[in-house]
Amino acid sequence: MTHSNPTTEAFVKLGNFLRTFCNLVTTNTISDHLNDKWIERFKTEAERAQHYNGWFTEENCIHAFQEWGNTLTKENIETWLNNYDLSANKEKVVALIMAGNIPLVGFHDLLCVLITGNKALIKLSSNDQKLIPLLIDYLIDIEPSFENKVTFTKEKLENYDAVIATGSNNTARYFEYYFSKKPNIIRKNRNSVAVLNGTETIEELTALGEDIFRYFGLGCRSVSKIYIPKDYTIDTFFKAMFPYSDIINHNKYANNYDYNKAVYLMSEFKILDNGFLILKEEESFGSPIASLFFEYYEDTSRLKSTLKNQEEKIQCIVSSGFIDGEISFGNTQKPSLNDYADGIDTVDFLLRTS
Template identity: 80%
Template sequence: MAHSNLTITAFVKLGNFLRTFCELIDKNTISDHLNDKWVSSFKSEIERAHHYNGWFTDENCTHAFKEWGKVLSKENIEAWLSNYDLSTNNEKVVALILAGNIPLVGFHDLLCVLITGNKALVKLSSNDQKLIPLLIDFLIDIEPSLKDKVIFTKEKLDHYDAVIATGSNNTARYFEYYFGKKPNIIRKNRNSVAVLSGKESQEELTALGEDIFRYFGLGCRSVSKIYLPKEYNIDTFFKAMFPYNNIINHHKYANNYDYNKAVYLMSEFKILDNGFLILKEEESFGSPIASLFYEYYEDESTLKEKLKDNKENLQCIISSGFVEDEISFGNTQKPMLNDYADGIDTIAFLLNTSKN
């Protein structure tokens, strides 16, 4: 338990640093603090991130750091862990295959493994090779005992007791074949949807834009489809999205917008378009980048049943007073520590898995 307390303290200090670091960025005073090695390192890594991955803009990397800074407080961590008995853990090696679609997307898994007193054997995504190792370096600097707890590898995974792997529906089949004999959590594609009632305020709709455009819509928590009541005035929605129009100035996003628009037009699909977002009426959930699917509904109870039937395909439902576990507009990319991917409690999984 002593080690657990040291690990918690290290994560709390990381949270303190991230909050301070993001405040310096917000106040534009970071250049006055570059003699601090960690401020300098984090600033350099943010600046370099988009050279390795064009989607990892300064703004999106800073947003990821800011959200982690908010949740990694002593109060939040203790409240989260109060639901578990960490003393029951048997130390084991947990292989982590991380996604890299948005900055730091795999950090929650790493946090869960370390804070329960286990070791992490980590295979990073080629899309996010730099940011997570930076956070681990910071933690090891605070708490040197963590040095033996994290191994990054590019080799074939070997000598582990459990696996947490995140990927697409295709890679999930591969994961199940290779890791099925070990205790595992294998995550597949999921999407998030928003349900509009037509009674939303302008502020709520504009906040929904954050759920659609943050990280260019690349996250499983990003809204890729909206449900609209019959006779909904789509101009109301487009007007609320206007503050996000600068997104079209990002070249990778613009390329996707141009490509998808051309494909839709050549296929003679009926689309709605505001110059930076394409709306297409479609039953499926996963819209391409720069596109948003929409579907009309007439009956709320039928839609609730439909969403319930598709629970396995959905990460978040964004609405106001529509379903029990809904997320309010603008908050999909602000998950709390107990917001587990796919609704699978990672801490419980780790505590209930024995060392082989």
């Protein structure tokens, strides 16, 4: 069953463009193509993003573009949509309250709303004001019908039929109260964890560094805690992290590292430290920037039930042969189209909501 229509074709074209753009960046040939207005605009926005949000480095913006470019292929979109009957949709206005912790974090929700034939009323995060509108401008350019399907607002949300809101655990309580009369998906804080068994290769552990350090660990898919066997040698882990040591040269990261290290030392917490990452033994999940929590385990079946009991706090589990649905090392920031945040099927929600 194909879903070829102007909307899906526009997203396929966006994917083609993003792959082309990122290829020009990585091959250092972009300067030959600056007469293309979109190549120039994407380059400018990627370079300027850090002025608006110090965490949005050019490298991380390009990485987000690259991942969406790899995801938005005709084959991927058709495979994803084959699970649904889009003709069941009744057009509605869906309010999107977006997070801004990592570049383009709200784009999947927007994609779901538009590709199911609905309209989006968007409240952007103050931390990501530029990148989502950039992609929308491109989509409108290649498919003008998008113009009346997307509205950005800074005012109080009005005249919408359903809402998808992402925020902290605190704002989620407010959202649940405020939006209780409308069909809604309310997303809260989540973190990701990795389970090591001690037999990982240096290559696997170094790949895990991508899950820990990409986007400075600010994403809900970023690994903020590791579980390690009782007799684990931490030096092995630290050695594998060494390729990421340059992260300490980023000013905001370094400030967080210094601050959190000082707080831990003054509180006389026992910490391990390699000069750019602090390891602290801790039961909770959400480690501060430049820190990684760890916990020892002895019994894998007990650990599985612990994680099962805490599943509403966990986005991803990174491991090898430990649990169903696990993510392999280095892949948390490469979700496929049907990897829904919090495990809630956004497309199904939109199709069922009249």
